[in-house]
Amino acid sequence: MTFENILVEHEKGIATVTINRPEKLNALNKATIQELHHMLHQLDANENVQVIVITGSGEKAFVAGADIAEFAHFSDKEGAVLAAKGQELLFDFVENMKTPVIAAINGFALGGGLELAMACHFRIASDNAKMGLPEVSLGVIPGYGGTQRLPQLIGKGRAMEMIMTAGMIDAATALQYGLVNHVVPQSELFATYTTIANKIMKNSPVAIAKAIQAVNANFKDGVNGFEVEIQKFGECFATQDFKEGTTAFLEKRKAEFTGK
Structure with a gap:
C-alpha cells in the first residue's frame, strides 16, 4: 500500500508514525484512517518494533479533528457506518494492539484527534497543546469512542462538561485531569517519549x-x-x-x- 498521508520512522525499537496532512492540520479522513490501520498492523507484527509513537506533523496540530467535508452530507445510516468502521479500523484497533502505543500530542488534538490520542495506551503533551471534543457545536456527538474513553480517563462530570460545552482545555488542565501523563516544552517532546520508550523496552x-x-x-x-x-x-x-x-x-x- 502506498502511504500518502503518514510518515514512518523506525530506529532502535521505536517506530514513530507521523500523520502528515499539515495543510489540513492533520485532520483524519477515510484514506488516512485506512493508511494508519495498515501501517499499525504491520508495526504490531514486527518483532523489531517494541514501542510505537503517534504524532502529527508541524508544530500546530496533533490531529485537529475529522475531515468534516467528507461526511457533511451523510445520512443517518451512513453516519453510523462511518463511526463503526472508524472504530474498527483505528480507534479500537489501537487500544488493543499488543505493542505499546504512545500519543505525542504536539498541538491541537480535537474531535477525532483527541479520540485517537485517548485510544493510545497513554499520552504525552507539549505545553502548547489544546484538547477538546467540539462535535456538539456541529450538531453531532463524538463518534470514535470519545463519549466512552473520556469519562474513563477523567471522570463522568468533567467529561460531560467538556463534551457539552464543546470547549478546549490546555495542556496543564489536561495534566491535572489525568488526560495526559506528562506535559513538556514542545522542543523536549521527542526526548521525553524516547526516554519513556527506552524504559518500556527494558521489560518483557x-x-x-x-x-x-x-x-x-x-x-x-x-x-x-x-x-x-x-x-x-x-x-x-x-x-x-x-x-x-x-x-x-x-x-x-x-x-x-x-x-x-
Whole structure:
C-alpha cells in the first residue's frame, strides 16, 4: 500500500508514525484512517518494533479533528457506518494492539484527534497543546469512542462538561485531569517519549502485551477483568521471558528478553 498521508520512522525499537496532512492540520479522513490501520498492523507484527509513537506533523496540530467535508452530507445510516468502521479500523484497533502505543500530542488534538490520542495506551503533551471534543457545536456527538474513553480517563462530570460545552482545555488542565501523563516544552517532546520508550523496552514484550489485555478487560462490558488478569498471569509462566526474567533476578544480572 502506498502511504500518502503518514510518515514512518523506525530506529532502535521505536517506530514513530507521523500523520502528515499539515495543510489540513492533520485532520483524519477515510484514506488516512485506512493508511494508519495498515501501517499499525504491520508495526504490531514486527518483532523489531517494541514501542510505537503517534504524532502529527508541524508544530500546530496533533490531529485537529475529522475531515468534516467528507461526511457533511451523510445520512443517518451512513453516519453510523462511518463511526463503526472508524472504530474498527483505528480507534479500537489501537487500544488493543499488543505493542505499546504512545500519543505525542504536539498541538491541537480535537474531535477525532483527541479520540485517537485517548485510544493510545497513554499520552504525552507539549505545553502548547489544546484538547477538546467540539462535535456538539456541529450538531453531532463524538463518534470514535470519545463519549466512552473520556469519562474513563477523567471522570463522568468533567467529561460531560467538556463534551457539552464543546470547549478546549490546555495542556496543564489536561495534566491535572489525568488526560495526559506528562506535559513538556514542545522542543523536549521527542526526548521525553524516547526516554519513556527506552524504559518500556527494558521489560518483557510478551508480559507487556498481556498486561495491556488485562488492563483493557476492566473496561469491556460483560468481562471480568480480574479473571482475565488471572488467566494472563498464568500464561506468562509458559513464556521464555518469564524463565529469563526470574533466572536473571535470582542470578542478579540484567534480563535479556526475547518477547517469547
